[in-house]
Amino acid sequence: MNNIIQYSSHIDNSNTSKSLLSLERFSFEQQIDFDYNSSILNLSQTKRLFSLIDSPILISSKTTLPTLTVIPSIFLIRLKNEAQQRGLDLHDIRLSGGAASFVLDPTGDLAFRDLDFLISVNDVTTELNWSIIKQAVFASLPLSNQENQHLCTEIYTDKMIRIINEYDRWCLISLRNADGRNLELKFVEHMKRQYQFSVDSFQILLDPLLNFFYLTRKFHSNSIHFPTIIVLSSYGNFSEALQHLHYRLIDVKTPEELRGGGLLKYCDLIARGFHPTNHIQMKDLQRYMCSRFFIDFRDSLTQEQVLFKYVTSHFGTDYDVRYRFLRCLYDVISTDSVWLSGFERICFLRTISTMSSSIMPLKLTSNVKPLLQSTCIYSSKKSFPSCNSTTKYSSISSLSNSKHQTPSVPSSNTLIKSSSSSSSEKAANLVLLPSSPMTSLSLEQIDIFVQIVNSLRTELFPKLNNFLSSMFTIRLHTLHKWIFNIKRKSNKIKTNSMSSSSSTSKPSSNYQTNCCYQQSPYGNNVGQYSLIPTAHHHHHQQQLVNNNVQSISPTSLSLIYGNQQQQQQQQTNSSNILQTRYQNEQINDKTSNSLTPVITNGQQQSMINPSTTLTTSANFRRNFNACAKPPYSYISLITMAIQLSANRMCTLAEIYQFIMDSFPYYRQNQQRWQNSIRHSLSFNDCFVKVPRSPDRPGKGSYWALHQEATNMFENGCYLRRQKRFKCNKRLEHDRDSNNNNRRNGINNSLDKSTTSTGSGQRSPISSASDKSCDDQLLLMQQQQRSIYMQQQQQQQQQQQSLESPDSRNLQVPALATNVDVKQLKQEQCDFNQMSFDPHTFPNYSPFAINTLIMHQGFGDNPAALNAYYASQLPQTAFVSSSSSDYYHHSAMYASQPTTL
């Protein structure tokens, strides 16, 4: 308690006792251990703090009202007094976050953004206190006309948030600064998480300093009469946190409490030279932060906005750090977002990639390596209803080798089908550029661009059209026309420049398109629009007007709608999409979010205003509890656990453990959700039970994904499935035998109701309907299959005998007959063409009870199991899946004669 004694020696007794009392009441969860968790600022730190809170900050307005010059120290003293006059006690004012770290940092060059102040309040839940807080804040601003205080809410605030739930009771008023250094005032009754990483966990108690200022405004930096200033760390161990700051280390406690923004902060620290204290743990943390980011910021528009806001407000003109930040974020998302929707991930990666080039000044873009390099699979059924979900698209790298600055294309979603990989690299690079709204094409580049497009048009455009018309309802002629316009403008510009004409001609180009544009969240840059899918196939007459005769870029052209009405209609459509999405989110998460009234600046706006929609989104994010229920179904969670396991199969306990490790929500009420997990495993045909091998005794079986159920979640999108996976053509006798086996204590991998409706509404009637399979057809198919299998076995035997005279096939008797390979091939083709459902033939399923029991020894030996299945199954029996290598029939393919 020595700290307190020193601290109190400079303050009068009444203030001291009050401050001590305040410290105890400052209900930031943990008990404060002053010996272990606090320190005192030294001289240089104190001077730095003085300088920081005694330097003016410009609070800018959103309108024409004057910019206010605010000195934090004076402002805080006034705020305290104003609140006190209104009957509200504000105490324990602390400087926190990056600014506090800046004060403590011995180098003094640690970057920080906002000035965050924590102010303790007894009760923020009442409307009266909330009203007093707002009044006090705006009364403390140096406004000449106090009658306009109510306008300040809109004009001088960047954010105004009130969080009240079981974890948090606090409110925030953020006074906006044009440079992004906002004055953030958090009035806290209770806050569960006050920091993200150890290095920003410091809180400097300002009460003695404010008292000092209050007593004497004659402070000089060379004064020797400094008050003692205490600094705490909510990290739990002050010295450790300080060491992390000194050595630029990243550490975190209770990462499950981190919110989505933690990922950005983490990448920010990495970009500034920080390093994880534990790389292994940090890998898990990265995975968690990725998951959390995409839970908190679910739609791509919000993600883009969050990222853009962070980038613009945290890096200023430090493009090097900015690029490193984006690079780090890109890498983390690429490698650690294991259970995100493939579509979400690629969208966000593209956003990062685009931002890495578009935000940079033109002179730097040529030096910036495009981030988007990987080939990714799209699954866009949800987001783009018009897209054929069965088609996979890949995006390839941008013009990484080009010496020219990256040209822009009309859409940020220029992709080609995977099948077009045979197209020349030139073509792929051409159409897969990340959109760069800030860049423009030079004349030479336009020439090159047009030439390439023309030369590849016949090869490329049909594929492009397939994709674009299905996903964004862009027609081929639109692209043709766009190219034509570019070329025409290019010629015109050439003509103009050759004639040295300085006339400001503004050629306009009209073309029809039924795509929908929306203003880019990138803010004020003219002509930045992003392409979003349309909800309806409405046709807008859009006009592109080129205002810049020096350079032309489709994305730098101003977009003008034919009339205002159409514009409004389009905005309505766009916002309706988002609105519906957020409404769904609210519904989905209603069980996990307590009532949390949130107030933001744009709340009074019309519902069809996109900004309101975004506000709604932001509100939703803020409501999100740290331990909220993840948006994944139990089937999704099980699938994740299985797919992420080494052998593509897990025991029940391993599934439990995975879920609890991954999602803190499931560390509670275990009996309830684990019962549901067991129910899901048993009930759903997509999960199959694989018996343990004798050399691996233990409780319970392994659970694997059914071979054909590996892509239930649309290439990684673990949200609600469009269609439930069913095995509804199983033979009646198989069901009966399974039941008998179960009664006899034999594990049966297919022991599931074949007629499940997804609910408990299964009835004998419905079962009977499913039992009414066409037995004759099945019998025919089975006979055909038997013939084929016999031939297949003969072929394989022949192949094995050729490869290895000593090889044995214990399952198949040696039939050393010469097979007419041409006939076999023909029969194989015939077999391939017949309608064949592997589930119709449970005896041939790798998960059939007979198969598994007979070959239990393969249970834990994927290679042996593969080989066996390969020997037993035709190529077409199961579609090979890249995501299920465990059951990939590679051995069978290898055994196929290649000279057929």
Place this chain on the structure above:
DNA sequence: GACTGTTTACGTGTGA
């Protein structure tokens, strides 16, 4: 006895 697995019943939200 705890765990694992199956089944039934019922409720809710979603989308056609």
Place this chain on the structure above:
DNA sequence: TCACACGTAAACAGTC
């Protein structure tokens, strides 16, 4: 409105 996907509870039986 209805079928379906999903969640929850509970009873029951088998396994370790």
